[in-house]
Amino acid sequence: MIKGLVSAILVLVVVATTMAKPEKSTEKHAVKKEKRIPQTLSRGWGDQLIWAQTYEEALFLARSQNKPLIVILHLDECPHSQALKKAFAEDKEIQKIADDDFILLNLVYETTDKHLSPDGQYVPRIIFVDPSMTVRADITGRYSNRMYAYEPNDMKLLLNNMLRAKKLLKTEL
Structure with missing residues (x-):
């Protein structure tokens, strides 16, 4: 029962x-x-682009694919970084060349590699590194006190510097 x-x-x-x-x-x-938008490695700098996850991975890819590396150091909360990100992501020519000819990495934290901060630790800054793992200190923006800084109205200069990095790759390496 x-x-x-x-x-x-x-x-x-x-x-x-x-x-x-x-x-x-x-x-x-x-x-x-x-x-809610899913977070990608692009962090809004170009969702269709392929981004490396770490500096070490980016250096490996640059060397193995014989392409220059673009390292973008920025902060999510920085209004200058946000403005540059928007201009970079909206520039179709920059996005195309970045996709075809470069290894890409963006970092939201400061790296311990002192070569990525040759003139200080400010954001945003964009550093070019060639496949021989040499930081291209000669490819700079237009500011003497922040040599690797770019602003949204500097997209033409950034594009020219990307083309220069590509050209130097062919002539120097």
């Missing part, structure tokens, strides 16, 4: 839990899920 009663109660519990309606998620919660 007790076995039958326990079995009946167990069946009722199982039936009740399977027939219970799941909690409706609030609209607010659903909207949050829709607005």
